[in-house]
Amino acid sequence: MKPTTFREISGDSTGFWALLGLLGLLIAAGLGAAWYMEHNGHWVTGMNNQIVWGMPHVFAVFLIVAASGALNVASMASVFGRTALKPLSRLSGLLAIALLAGGLMVLVLDLGHPDRLIMAMMNLNFMSIFAWNIILYNGFFLIVGIYLWTMMEKRANRHTKTAGLFAFVWRLILTTGTGSIFGWLVARQAYDAAIMAPMFIALSFSFGLAIFMLVLFASYRWAGRPLGDYMIVRMQRLLGLFVIAALFFVVVYHLTNLYAAEHRSVEHFMLDGDNVYSGLFWVGYVLLGSLIPMAIAWFGPFRASLGWATTAAALVVAGGLAMMYVIIIGGQAYPLQLFPGKEVSSSFFDGVVNPYSPTLAETLLGIGGVGIALAIVVVGIRLLKFLPLSLEDARVDPHYKADEA
Amino acid sequence: MSDNKIDHYRRRFLGQTAAIAGGATLAGGLLLNAVAEARPADQAASSANRWGLLIDTSKCASDCDECVKACEMEHGWGRGSTDEQKSRPEQKAQWIRKVTVRDRATGHETSLPMMCQHCAHPPCVDVCPTGASMKRADGIVQVDKHRCIGCRYCMMACPYKARSFIHEDLHDQKTESPRGKGTVESCNLCVNRVDRGEQPACAEACPEKAILFGDLKDPGSEIARRLASEPSTEIRGDLGLDLGVRYQHI
Numbered sequence: 001m002k003p004t005t006f007r008e009i010s011g012d013s014t015g016f017w018a019l020l021g022l023l024g025l026l027i028a029a030g031l032g033a034a035w036y037m038e039h040n041g042h043w044v045t046g047m048n049n050q051i052v053w054g055m056p057h058v059f060a061v062f063l064i065v066a067a068s069g070a071l072n073v074a075s076m077a078s079v080f081g082r083t084a085l086k087p088l089s090r091l092s093g094l095l096a097i098a099l100l101a102g103g104l105m106v107l108v109l110d111l112g113h114p115d116r117l118i119m120a121m122m123n124l125n126f127m128s129i130f131a132w133n134i135i136l137y138n139g140f141f142l143i144v145g146i147y148l149w150t151m152m153e154k155r156a157n158r159h160t161k162t163a164g165l166f167a168f169v170w171r172l173i174l175t176t177g178t179g180s181i182f183g184w185l186v187a188r189q190a191y192d193a194a195i196m197a198p199m200f201i202a203l204s205f206s207f208g209l210a211i212f213m214l215v216l217f218a219s220y221r222w223a224g225r226p227l228g229d230y231m232i233v234r235m236q237r238l239l240g241l242f243v244i245a246a247l248f249f250v251v252v253y254h255l256t257n258l259y260a261a262e263h264r265s266v267e268h269f270m271l272d273g274d275n276v277y278s279g280l281f282w283v284g285y286v287l288l289g290s291l292i293p294m295a296i297a298w299f300g301p302f303r304a305s306l307g308w309a310t311t312a313a314a315l316v317v318a319g320g321l322a323m324m325y326v327i328i329i330g331g332q333a334y335p336l337q338l339f340p341g342k343e344v345s346s347s348f349f350d351g352v353v354n355p356y357s358p359t360l361a362e363t364l365l366g367i368g369g370v371g372i373a374l375a376i377v378v379v380g381i382r383l384l385k386f387l388p389l390s391l392e393d394a395r396v397d398p399h400y401k402a403d404e405a
Numbered sequence: 406m407s408d409n410k411i412d413h414y415r416r417r418f419l420g421q422t423a424a425i426a427g428g429a430t431l432a433g434g435l436l437l438n439a440v441a442e443a444r445p446a447d448q449a450a451s452s453a454n455r456w457g458l459l460i461d462t463s464k465c466a467s468d469c470d471e472c473v474k475a476c477e478m479e480h481g482w483g484r485g486s487t488d489e490q491k492s493r494p495e496q497k498a499q500w501i502r503k504v505t506v507r508d509r510a511t512g513h514e515t516s517l518p519m520m521c522q523h524c525a526h527p528p529c530v531d532v533c534p535t536g537a538s539m540k541r542a543d544g545i546v547q548v549d550k551h552r553c554i555g556c557r558y559c560m561m562a563c564p565y566k567a568r569s570f571i572h573e574d575l576h577d578q579k580t581e582s583p584r585g586k587g588t589v590e591s592c593n594l595c596v597n598r599v600d601r602g603e604q605p606a607c608a609e610a611c612p613e614k615a616i617l618f619g620d621l622k623d624p625g626s627e628i629a630r631r632l633a634s635e636p637s638t639e640i641r642g643d644l645g646l647d648l649g650v651r652y653q654h655i
Binding site: 038040041042043047048049050052053111112113114116117119120123124125127128129130131134181184185186187188332336337338339340341342343344345346347348349350354 | 491492493495496497498499502503504505506507508509519528530531532533534535536552553554555556557558560561562563564565566568569570571572573574586587588589640641644655
């Protein structure tokens with residue numbers, strides 16, 4: 001293996017500016033949607049007093065969960081000694097920060113009073129996992145920022161391992177916090193489960209790596225830099241592993257619920273209901289987002305194919321969004337159990353499955369968050385040395401032999 | 406003026422004063438149906454009290470919603486306000502609602518008013534990142550709308566669906582019940598009335614006197630005496646939230 005040379009992308013092509021322009025449009029659409037929703041009030045959205053968290057939260061939670069997962073590539077290199085992944089550590093840190101920024105933008109702009117955010121930071125209620133998350137998210141920016149600095153500043157290189165370890169532990173706590181937003185809600189049948197924290201951690205591994213792969217492949221293709229089979233196979237297999245780990249937790253979560261008679265009704269609603277959630281779960285998350293990517297990861301015909309690896313990563317992202325929709329919207333759509341075992345009805349929609357149709361504005365706000373995240377990455381790799389000049393096998397494969405080429 | 410005459414005036418004055426004082430006391434009790442003493446404005450709520458409700462559902466008619474109407478008028482929502490015209494029905498606020506509970510096996514139906522249950526361990530207060538969702542020392546759970554950032558986490562956490570988010574600008578508000586777009590609100594047990602020594606609007610309006618308001622910590626109060634001598638239940642008591650609102654005959 002030869003030493004890695006990092007270099008900014010040239011950024012003088014029409015394609016580069018077209019990409020930035022497109023991302024700028026997405027961001028503008030997201031900000032416009034946020035202004036429209038805040039100016040009018042949430043009556044212009046599909047959200048209501050039953051489905052209080054809608055499409056923006058699907059995007060926001062997905063991006064936040066993916067953010068911590070995107071850092072995994074760096075963690076594996078600095079903390080777990082996978083030196084082959086070391087050239088990708090910088091991009092991993094940058095993407096983690098970018099995704100978190102995008103997710104938080106969506107979350108904050110959907111608040112009833114985003115203008116009061118500063119006040120929220122000054123009056124933290126430490127019994128609230130939300131309040132802890134404010135600290136965990138801000139800390140993540142700081143810690144990953146320092147971690148990146150130790151990687152990119154030669155004099156600080158010797159601290160990279162320590163910073164990486166700290167960032168790894170922090171990100172585990174952060175995703176535990178995100179999963180616990182739902183896991184600690186005793187009121188709702190679909191939540192109130194301790195397993196949601198580790199389940200979110202496992203999901204973050206696969207979501208984060210999938211987005212990382214898409215960003216990596218696109219960057220190398222568009223920047224015209226070489227990317228060898230070794231890295232593609234490595235990413236493919238790792239993604240397969242993370243997807244199966246996430247699926248394991250999802251299966252255990254549902255089996256545990258199915259075993260308890262009191263939860264069978266909500267499980268029936270989620271897994272076998274005449275609704276969009278069951279379809280999204282089985283087709284979106286299980287088939288497209290898990291089984292097919294796993295097949296691509298491990299079956300020979302798909303190996304070392306950039307196209308198939310991209311397909312697998314894109315499917316994991318789509319499946320992940322479907323899963324978030326099922327958890328967040330489906331969990332609220334199922335009615336609260338005010339009187340377990342009895343039927344309830346009222347003028348406030350008690351006892352009925354709550355309908356929800358996201359409006360364009362909500363979806364645009366979510367997509368705006370994706371735009372922000374990707375724009376940060378594009379600007380980052382243009383201005384600073386995040387990307388290795390080459391990821392060809394000769395440079396990254398520790399067992400590379402010239403005659404194999 | 407002779408001493409006798411002075412004594413006569415004095416006696417008449419004292420007698421009249423006593424009559425006025427007695428009359429005022431009785432009238433206060435009868436007219437206002439006061440169950441609490443008014444608390445001076447500069448005095449904080451005390452943990453020596455815990456305000457609560459006892460609701461006898463056997464007296465609650467399914468076609469009656471006087472308690473809901475009284476709440477709407479008192480706090481300026483629903484029929485008590487010209488606001489929330491743009492919001493869809495599922496977006497409009499409801500501080501209190503009538504819920505019909507039907508036993509699947511027997512078909513027996515119960516009608517009851519449902520509002521914030523004023524938990525001793527309120528999940529909405531635990532999850533609120535800013536402390537806007539708060540519990541007073543006397544057990545009243547409410548939202549500080551100046552501190553609420555509108556994250557709706559409390560609405561996710563409340564097992565009783567007691568909270569509403571305001572989806573549009575409001576203009577027609579009551580002075581004692583400020584409300585606003587982008588914040589969450591709910592029953593506050595008519596904190597404005599309780600602090601004046603009055604009972605909540607719903608309890609006062611119930612034609613069947615099915616809603617009894619009082620101090621759960623005062624063993625001499627009617628609510629405490631009835632709770633001690635009659636069976637009552639908490640809704641979702643399994644959650645262990647120690648509710649300030651209890652029901653009978655569910």
